[in-house]
Amino acid sequence: TFIASKLGKNLFNKITAKDSSYLNKAGVLVNTNPGYSLSDFIEVEPNQSYFGKGTDSRGMRFTTFFNAAKTVIAGGSDDFTTSVVATSSTRYVRVSILSTDKNTFQLERGTSATPYADYAVSQVLTGVLIDSTAIRPATITATRIADRAITPAKLASRSITAGQIAPRTITTTEVNFVQESKNLFNKKIKEVGYFLNENGVKNANATYTLTDYIPVTAGQPYFGKGSSTTGMRFVSHYGSPTEAGFIRGGSTTPTQTFTPPDGVNYVRLTIMTADTATFQLEAGTSATPYTEYGGVLRGVKVDSTGII
Structure with missing residues (x-):
């Protein structure tokens, strides 16, 4: 990655x-x-x-x-x-x-x-050199180069040619190389051995793992499942990403789907500990192939010398 x-x-x-x-x-x-x-x-x-x-x-x-x-x-x-x-x-x-x-x-x-x-927590690109063919012609202006402090030496080492540098403005579409993953579950931030009950109270139980606060959109259906068929044991609603933001009304029975009502901006999910490596929460009403949480590169060609 x-x-x-x-x-x-x-x-x-x-x-x-x-x-x-x-x-x-x-x-x-x-x-x-x-x-x-x-x-x-x-x-x-x-x-x-x-x-x-x-x-x-x-x-x-x-x-x-x-x-x-x-x-x-x-x-x-x-x-x-x-x-x-x-x-x-x-x-x-x-x-x-x-x-x-x-x-x-x-x-x-x-x-x-x-x-x-x-x-x-920020996400950064590591060990990547961008091939000149990945940059659209006439999309890098002198002003943009100054703003980013790109020196002639750096341009040469990255093989950016004069054809890519011309008096035009760089748009968001042209520079946005990172697309967020569909998987909303960050398995690196979790509490193993805990679950939240219907009152928002945390309890210890090695069978379960508790997610961090996950941003959601009211009215949008979500689907969550790992290797097992259980899906989510509890779905806890929050208006804000704090304990004080707890809102009653989340699911207290095993489910694979939920739709946040108005006022719910975050959820914390209780899932099976055995599912943490394969669990995926995504927008929609059915499962799609698993992807890791995070960002993915799009529209970028990687020079082989940039792979460490």
Whole structure:
């Protein structure tokens, strides 16, 4: 694949954080303290230093380390700290922070704070050189080259000839090489071993996996299924991508189809854990061949020297 997901520097996703909860370093979960917010599993690198702080200078109240199987391991902290170092066995961390810090907290690589940035995931092209024949004649103007800081050396190395550079405007159609996948389920962002019941309450059960908040359009039918015939065990409705945005009325029985009513802008699906590698949610009323979540290149010819 030429599409890679890239996290921004802030590894803390406040949208998936669990309010009124904290987890101590031994992995004991407390769900009844409004003073705290608990992060989701955050992927980290072994032996790497991380710095975490919000408005409160004390940083993180608890840090809990997990191995690749998301089992609690030694090495977390039960005291306020702004710095942690992942052990050689650590693959994930969950941080418990003050609820007042939720909108300003940043967890990042390193040993000191940098200016705050929202959590973000971008998709980038990697290892691709574009053959000159993939660029329509007379579609690159001098102004556009200046705006993009393309130097003559870069043009030469990419084989863009004078025939492609002429005084015309580049349109959206001509430069939009990425088309979003029909599969709306991102299997990289999920909660394994959990389901949401009809009241929007999260429960532990290894049979199920809970998706992230998935944007949907009211009145549009959707079809979801993996390898099994079960489809979706629960469909939970949300007006906004937060726990507070929960709306009653989602499906509480196994189904392969649903149509969001007015006011529903997001759903979270409970699916079979065994289906996570093959599950596809798509617009429509029937299944089509499986595709990975993300973006695909269209209308681009790739020079063989650009394949790494």
